[in-house]
Amino acid sequence: MVTSAVLGFPRMGVLRDLKKANEAYWGGKLSQPELLAEGKRLRLAHWKIQKDAGVDSIPSNDFAFYDHVLDHIQLFNAVPERYSKQGLDTLDEYFAMGRGHQKGGVDVPALEMVKWFDSNYHYVKPTLQDNQTFSLAKDPKPVREFLEAKEAGITTRPVILGPVSFLALGKADRGQSVEPITLLPKLLPVYVELLKALKAAGAETVQIDEPVLVFDLQANVKAAFKPAYEAINALGASAPQATIATYFGDIVHNADVLPALQGAHALHVDLVRNPEQLDTVINALGPKQTLSAGVVDGRNIWKTNFKKAIDVVQAAVKSLGPDRVQVATSSSLLHTPHTLASEKKLPAEVADWFSFASEKAVEVAIIAKAVTAGPDAVKAELDANAKSAHSRATSERTNNPKVKERIAAVAAADYARKNPFSTRYEAQKSHLKLPIFPTTTIGSFPQTKEIRVQRNKFTKGEITEQQYDDFIKQEIDLVVKIQDELGLDVYVHGEPERNDMVQYFGERLDGYVFTTHAWVQSYGSRCVRPPIIVGDVSRPAPMTVKESQYAASISSKPMKGMLTGPITCLRWSFPRDDVHQSVQAQQLALALRDEVVDLEKAGIFVIQVDEPALREGLPLRKGTEREKYLQWAVDAFKLSTAGVEDSTQIHSHFCYSEFQDFFHAIAALDADVLSIENSKSDAKLLKVFIDEAYPRHIGPGVYDIHSPRVPPQEEFKQRIAEMLAYLKPEQLWINPDCGLKTRTWDEVKPALIHMVDAAKLFRAQHGSK
Missing domain, CATH: 3.20.20.210 (TIM Barrel)
Known part of the structure; x- marks a missing residue:
């Protein structure tokens, strides 16, 4: 049967609960045990949302108090000495790397923070030394959170950032000359130890994110996939079955890397951003490898067009069979708001066009059921979805003839200042x-x-x-x-x-609509509430x-x-x-x-x-x-x-x-x-x-x-x-x-x-x- 998966879920909570808790902790108004308890409450709530939606593969270790890449810096004990030698406890060391620390005689700036691929999310850049060593943290977070979910009766798929991407997204520290990817032989034993620990904890599956596969890779980075996944695949039954996940682009240009990944249980690709890669990826899969088809948009808030998504999944099933296809979000849902249910002021017509993270979890389950059990099994949902798509396509909100007329009248001279800069x-x-x-x-x-x-x-x-x-x-x-x-x-x-x-x-501006609680994490505790462009844009007044x-x-x-x-x-x-x-x-x-x-x-x-x-x-x-x-x-x-x-x-x-x-x-x-x-x-x-x-x-x-x-x-x-x-x-x-x-x-x-x-x-x- 076709199964369903979510690659990651927003962390902040319905009402930016994590933001408020973090800032209260930083301000001395919340104790560390209270902050940790709030994190656990949010994780349990988010797992339950996905379980109730009918999702088969629910992620864990996608939660972070500040940033998931920063989590991995601590997980692998890759903390620069300017933080590790300050006598801070683990959590305060973590926040010091994310936002700096200037109290109690400690004065250290934050690590560099940059955009996560082409999204508005910021990650903390791994900052590595010439003499860099790695070791697995005591009580590893991915294991701890898997067991936390397991205790609550929810089986999850832990998410970890892959070894090649972790290094490729890093940099040498100031004054250092190390090329991060050359550290792979030192890092791989830590991944092996982590995967064995997850298996020992009862994890049957794991999601290993290798998003750098959508880049034009340097030769040494591309070559690193072979030894990395030879080491991981060699673990066999002593490690969970792995889904290698890519997103935000196509991987066709890196097709020569795919044979190194054929030992993994599944390969995930983003079929929202690049649906045309489907056939090439199917042909590159191993003989028993599963395709995770990312057909529900993890980056935008529009409802999935069920008909189009089902057509894509059925094409994959025709080539691979139902047992080798999984319906998934295109990427983590980190980039979408928590739930549409919080929006009480949106016009009903417009709200019917949207789907936030909680609703997208339902969508992946519906699509999987439609393909497995047939469209009649979810007829009401498919009919409602088609009605929403028709409403949006024909709505007067989307089209403004005056805007189109003005666009048509723009001339080449409108793009240039009157004189060059020197003048x-x-x-x-x-x-x-x-x-x-x-x-x-x-x-x-x-x-x-x-x-x-x-x-x-x-x-x-x-x-x-x-x-x-x-x-x-x-x-x-x-x-x-x-x-x-x-x-x-x-x-x-x-x-x-x-x-x-x-x-x-x-x-x-005309052409926009706005939400009340549709917050999205930008970095740390910083959240933004992106407006939504629903139609042609114009300025009615200054x-x-x-x-x-x-x-x-x-x-x-x-x-x-x-x-x-x-x-x-x-x-x-x-x-x-x-x-x-x-x-x-x-x-x-x-x-x-x-x-x-x-x-x-x-x-x-x-x-x-x-x-x-x-x-x-x-x-x-x-x-x-x-x-x-x-x-x-x-x-x-x-x-x-x-x-x-x-x-x-x-x-x-x-x-x-x-x-x-x-x-x-x-x-x-x-x-x-x-x-x-x-x-x-x-x-x-x-x-x-x-x-x-x-x-x-x-x-x-x-x-x-x-x-x-x-x-x-x-x-x-x-x-x-x-x-x-x-x-x-x-x-x-x-x-x-x-x-x-x-x-x-x-x-x-x-x-x-x-x-x-x-x-x-x-x-x-x-x-x-």
Whole structure:
């Protein structure tokens, strides 16, 4: 019979329970035993949801207090000594690696955190030493959580990150030269020990994630699969049956690796992202190997089209037989909200189009039953699903003829600024009168409890719009005063009125809908509630002009208008799956173009259009698909920013400085100033700006805002000095890594004082200009 599987489940709980518990623990309001008990409660609840849905293979060890890759760093005792030698207990050591630690005489920054493939989830990067050793942790987490589920009467399939992916996703520590994949012979015995321990605990199956198989792999990484899985397969009956899982892309280009995986019980592939790989993968399976068919989308919130999914699964069954096919989610459901049942305010028509994690667990079971027992066994479910699909396809919510007309009228000239940067820069120097090493922040300042309380009151109708506007003005007054005291050069209004950098704009655009509790983990305890694009997008009225104009009116320095760019609005929403993303990006760009022009008219002459998701959206493999994406993504940014005069300075912000593979696209954006998240990356990554003779200005982040740690001034000086080895003084802006909304004023003020003072020191050395 065809069985069903879920590759992973969201961790946060129905009402962001884990976020609240973690933050209470960090704040000293929850004890460690209480936090651990809350984690156990959530795991049991999530296993029960999937069991009740009828899922056959339920994951365990997919839960993490902070990050699943960070779990594996501790699991394999790959903790750098700067954390392991601090005398912290296991849990506090874990959180120190994830978010830094600065109390009790211990001061260590967090490990580097980067995007998980092309998702908006961030993982903690394994950071390895030249003399690296590995050993299995006492009381291994995968074993402990399997037994926890077993005690509750639920049989689970433990999930572990595969040895090749763990190493390939890691890096050498600063000052080290080790190539991570060369450590495989040291790591494999630990995997062997772990798998034997799982088998001894009663685990019959295990899921080994090897997502790097969707990348273009270097030869030595590709070659590592053979010895890795020879060692694992050699365990035979002393280890659980393994399902090797890939996701977020196709593995056809790595077909030569698949023979090394044929000893595994099953191979999972993502047939939502790349359905065309089905036949090639089937032909590459071993003679008894099972196909895990990922036909339920683990990355988006739309209902699965049962007819299409069943057709795919039946095609696999025709080739392999029912006993060698499993219906599964395309990836972990980590990237989807917990349950649609929490949404009480969505229009009924729209809610009927959606499926969140709990509902997707039901979907995999329905599809498996339809194929095994025949469609009549689930006729009511199939009929309801078809009705939902028809409703969405024919709804007036999805189509706006005026938007389509405007798109058709866009001309080539609409994508270009009036003059090249050299001409613009002269106009901006004259107009803005900024010093060398200008200082600024990325946009947001701390979202205090009082801000959140007042926003909540306004949302609930407990205060009037005028009262809320007056409160926001008071917050802007405070932020401008603080920036005066800090001595920054380009101000921001602090964004007190904004709930989220995408949601805020989506709420002011036609074509979006919004949820109440559809939170998704971004990193650690940070959750986002992505808006959902359900139809053609347009801007009915100005979105940010009122607050920016007021801030400029009380400021003696240039005030920066803050917008979220079209690609980030697209990527950090749940996009439509019935219209190509390039079309959605162009619609968003036109809406933002209107806002940029209106800001300039209102006297805002520095405008930042953030695109932190630009790299995240980059197709994982080089080639035609990547170049097509970069073309339409760059065009969308340029369309949104090209309507202003030369004297108006366009900024943009990006996460991560690893631009080497697509630097031509970064240059093509033609932004006057780039700011990038760079503080935890090696400054040598900035070498690309020299190699490509980048002519415009750049602000590599000088400190990590994801951590509560306040760096001393000496660290700022060191970072700036490192940057000047790769950038010209007249190019360099001084700014934090990212927005400051998640930090407190007690953390922000001293950090910015150190940042500004360091900039002044370099300004004195190089001469104020």
